[in-house]
Each structure stands twice: as structure tokens, then as C-alpha cells.
Amino acid sequence: MxxxxxxxxxxxxxxxxxxxxxxxxxxxxxxxxxxxxxxxxxxxxxxxxxxxxxxxxxxxxxxxxxxxxxxxxxxxxxxxxxxxxxxxxxxxxxxxxxxxxxxxxxxxxxxxxxxxxxxxxxxxxxxxxxxxxxxIETEPHLKGLGPEPLGNAFDASLLAKACAGKQTSLKAALLDQRVVAGLGNIYVCEALFRAHLSPKRKASTLANRKEEPTDHAVRLTEAIREVLGEAIKAGGSSLRDHRQTSGELGYFQHAFKVYDREGKPCPTCGGTVQRFVQNGRSTFWCPKCQK
DNA sequence: AATAGCCCCTGACCGC
DNA sequence: TGCGGTCAGGGGCTAT
The missing domain is CATH 3.20.190.10 (MutM-like, N-terminal)
Structure with missing residues (x-):
């Protein structure tokens, strides 16, 4: 899941x-x-x-x-x-x-x-x-995980540091659990959309030369926290709905703005949501809104 | 060291 | 109906 x-x-x-x-x-x-x-x-x-x-x-x-x-x-x-x-x-x-x-x-x-x-x-x-x-500190599966995105330690400056100098795409960087822990394909797409950032952008553009956060990093940090918070809330409420009707889909999918919405209108600009494959996984985005 | 690609596995869906 | 190809929320391993 x-x-x-x-x-x-x-x-x-x-x-x-x-x-x-x-x-x-x-x-x-x-x-x-x-x-x-x-x-x-x-x-x-x-x-x-x-x-x-x-x-x-x-x-x-x-x-x-x-x-x-x-x-x-x-x-x-x-x-x-x-x-x-x-x-x-x-x-x-x-x-x-x-x-x-x-x-x-x-x-x-x-x-x-x-x-x-x-x-x-x-x-x-x-x-x-x-x-x-x-x-717990040496367990291989846990060792090296990045910060919890909803934790106090996670902020734009931490994200910028983790991405500084990275030549890979922003999309790939956010999927890397060492950069920030817990995001997957859906929430990376959704967070990038909310932050108006292109998934193709270099991860390094979240930091300036001194590895300080750019405005992009600030926006992205906020978008990540926001979308995860909303999704957790929706998860909670879909639970209740769900006890009645087993087999139906959850709730937060209705809040997807780009994920799984290829060809559908962008909720912001009315343009069309696009899909392409990045590091072997689907990326959904609005090229008009995300730069 | 950083990055990209392959692979693990099953099931759903789509076009023929 | 059946069949083959494609795709799916993750992440460990390997080859550059």
C-alpha cells in the first residue's frame, strides 16, 4: 500500500x-x-x-x-x-x-x-x-533514513543541505529515503505540484552556493508537510466510511491534483496533466504550472 | 560517491 | 474466453 x-x-x-x-x-x-x-x-x-x-x-x-x-x-x-x-x-x-x-x-x-x-x-x-x-541505531533498514517530514527537525534548510550539489532530478531526490523519509511516488508528485516545481529540475536548485535554502526549498518544504498532513487526515476519515462499504476505494485519491490524472485538466490552470517516466516510475505533472 | 537500472512478485486491465 | 503486454504505492542490489 x-x-x-x-x-x-x-x-x-x-x-x-x-x-x-x-x-x-x-x-x-x-x-x-x-x-x-x-x-x-x-x-x-x-x-x-x-x-x-x-x-x-x-x-x-x-x-x-x-x-x-x-x-x-x-x-x-x-x-x-x-x-x-x-x-x-x-x-x-x-x-x-x-x-x-x-x-x-x-x-x-x-x-x-x-x-x-x-x-x-x-x-x-x-x-x-x-x-x-x-x-535500533545500527539496524540496516533504518540506518541512513532522512528526517521525518512531519517532525520538528525537518525544514527548508535541512532539505536544501540534503539536496545541495545533487545532479539528479528533484523527483528522484525526494524519492530517496536518505533525503527525506516517507515520501513515495504519489506524494512526491503532489508536493511538487503544490510547490509549482518541475519534477525535472535539478535537486541542487533547492540550495544556493552556501547550501542555504532557496525560495524553492521553502515552498517545497511547506508543500510536503501540507500534503502529508491532509492525507493523514483523509486516511482517518476514510477509515470510518470504509467500515460500511468494503471494497471501495479510499478517500484521499479524490484530492489528487496530478497523480493518476494523465490527460485530465490541471486544477489550477486548466491545462492538461502530463505523465512521463522518470527513473522507471511514472511522474504526473502540469508543465504549465510547474517550473 | 552518486546515480541509473534491474529485479523481486502477483494481479488487474487493455487490446487483439 | 484466452493470451500477451503493461502497469502498480517500494527499495535493495549491482553496474557504471
């Missing part, structure tokens, strides 16, 4: 079922997702209480009473279902409907809350890993 807003929505949806509850039983229905699951994966989870459920970039991090951390990534198609006494929910449903195919239910947590938390992932680009909390 996910970029930052979807992962955050999933986190909030899982919290009531997991946080503060013991994992009575963990079951892995196959020995690998994207990577092989550790041999002791289920054993290290069973009997542990989830003391907190956090997020870093597009990763979910469940703190366990044992001192381990359960790291979870949804890849492209991963989703969770929470099956409780009062029915079934899917936190973080988004642009594409989640898989209904039970053959892709790969991992199940039976919580002491009575809820079953099921991880489903048809493409298996997602993965899970358990490691000691003490290794």
Missing part, C-alpha cells in the same frame, strides 16, 4: 488492537516474505506484550516487553486486517483496494485483546524482522 500517510493510518488502526496487549500466538504461514523470516520469528513474538506501536518513515515498529522490536514494512501490496468480536476492519485502505485473497494471509498475531491481526501481501514486497531495541 503505503507511503507515510498510509502507514501512519495503519499504525493508528492497529494501535487499539495491539498496544498494551500480549501476543498469545504468532503464526507465519510461509518462511519468507520479501526476505526469509528469521527461524525464531514466531517464538520471539509469542508471549510478548506490545508496549508501543510506532512508525519511522514507512516502517511500523512494535516495541515488545522482551526488549525486542518488531519491524514491519508493507511493501507495495501489504495490508492488515483486524478481526475482533465486533467485526473486521482494514486500517489504511487507500488508492488500491486491498487483497481479499486469503492465500496471501502470511502472518497472524493472535492478541490477548481477542483480536486477530492478519498481514496480507500478494506481491510479498513487504517484510518483517525482529531485533533488539539496543540495535
Amino acid at each position: 503505503p507511503e507515510l500517510p498510509e502507514v501512519e493510518t495503519v499504525r493508528r488502526g492497529l494501535q487499539p488492537a495491539m498496544e498494551g496487549f500480549r501476543i498469545d500466538r504468532a503464526v507465519a504461514h510461509r518462511e519468507n516474505l520479501r526476505f526469509p523470516l528469521q527461524k525464531d520469528f514466531a517464538a520471539r513474538l509469542t508471549g510478548q506484550t506490545v508496549t508501543g506501536l510506532g512508525r519511522r518513515a514507512k516502517y511500523l515498529l512494535a516495541d515488545l516487553s522482551s526488549g525486542d522490536v518488531l519491524l514491519m514494512h508493507l511493501g507495495m501490496s501489504g495490508s492488515f486486517r483486524v478481526i475482533g468480536a465486533d467485526g473486521e476492519t482494514t486500517p489504511g485502505e487507500f488508492h488500491y483496494p486491498r487483497s481479499e485473497d486469503r492465500t496471501h494471509d502470511h502472518v497472524v498475531f493472535e492478541m490477548a485483546s481477542g483480536a486477530r491481526v492478519v498481514f496480507n501481501d500478494p506481491r510479498r514486497f513487504g517484510f518483517m524482522k525482529v531485533f533488539p531495541r539496543s540495535e
Whole structure:
């Protein structure tokens, strides 16, 4: 599924079922997702209480009473279902409907809350890993991640520094998780549109010679925070709508201004939204508005 | 070191 | 209906 807003929505949806509850039983229905699951994966989870459920970039991090951390990534198609006494929910449903195919239910947590938390992932680009909390700084998946775009540390000056001297495109730079963590293809397109910046522009143009932020960097920083904030809000509200009508699309897609809107009118200038391929991935933009 | 491209995998959709 | 090609929210690895 996910970029930052979807992962955050999933986190909030899982919290009531997991946080503060013991994992009575963990079951892995196959020995690998994207990577092989550790041999002791289920054993290290069973009997542990989830003391907190956090997020870093597009990763979910469940703190366990044992001192381990359960790291979870949804890849492209991963989703969770929470099956409780009062029915079934899917936190973080988004642009594409989640898989209904039970053959892709790969991992199940039976919580002491009575809820079953099921991880489903048809493409298996997602993965899970358990490691000691003490290794959080050296964990390869987390090491080198850039700042959280909604965190206090992230500002135009940080973004400018990270992009200074970069010869690659602004689009590619923003997708690089070392520059800023949590953006994906959708929100990069949307943020660039809101900032009126071309995806083809060199990343280095966010900084001047002293590596100080240009106006572009200021605009882009604001656009990133704004679009992520709005998307998280929409994720929250689409959750409620969604309990009734399973199988429909999410909510924030209606707020897309350029993503997935090739050939449709630009909401700002009335021109036409264009699509082209950049580093192997679709970029959607309005050439008239974005310079 | 920085950058671009390939690849992992399944399913949906489109044109023939 | 069936078949092949294309595309999809990510990111690790490898070759320049």
C-alpha cells in the first residue's frame, strides 16, 4: 500500500488492537516474505506484550516487553486486517483496494485483546524482522533514513543541505529515503505540484552556493508537510466510511491534483496533466504550472 | 560517491 | 474466453 500517510493510518488502526496487549500466538504461514523470516520469528513474538506501536518513515515498529522490536514494512501490496468480536476492519485502505485473497494471509498475531491481526501481501514486497531495541541505531533498514517530514527537525534548510550539489532530478531526490523519509511516488508528485516545481529540475536548485535554502526549498518544504498532513487526515476519515462499504476505494485519491490524472485538466490552470517516466516510475505533472 | 537500472512478485486491465 | 503486454504505492542490489 503505503507511503507515510498510509502507514501512519495503519499504525493508528492497529494501535487499539495491539498496544498494551500480549501476543498469545504468532503464526507465519510461509518462511519468507520479501526476505526469509528469521527461524525464531514466531517464538520471539509469542508471549510478548506490545508496549508501543510506532512508525519511522514507512516502517511500523512494535516495541515488545522482551526488549525486542518488531519491524514491519508493507511493501507495495501489504495490508492488515483486524478481526475482533465486533467485526473486521482494514486500517489504511487507500488508492488500491486491498487483497481479499486469503492465500496471501502470511502472518497472524493472535492478541490477548481477542483480536486477530492478519498481514496480507500478494506481491510479498513487504517484510518483517525482529531485533533488539539496543540495535535500533545500527539496524540496516533504518540506518541512513532522512528526517521525518512531519517532525520538528525537518525544514527548508535541512532539505536544501540534503539536496545541495545533487545532479539528479528533484523527483528522484525526494524519492530517496536518505533525503527525506516517507515520501513515495504519489506524494512526491503532489508536493511538487503544490510547490509549482518541475519534477525535472535539478535537486541542487533547492540550495544556493552556501547550501542555504532557496525560495524553492521553502515552498517545497511547506508543500510536503501540507500534503502529508491532509492525507493523514483523509486516511482517518476514510477509515470510518470504509467500515460500511468494503471494497471501495479510499478517500484521499479524490484530492489528487496530478497523480493518476494523465490527460485530465490541471486544477489550477486548466491545462492538461502530463505523465512521463522518470527513473522507471511514472511522474504526473502540469508543465504549465510547474517550473 | 552518486546515480541509473534491474529485479523481486502477483494481479488487474487493455487490446487483439 | 484466452493470451500477451503493461502497469502498480517500494527499495535493495549491482553496474557504471
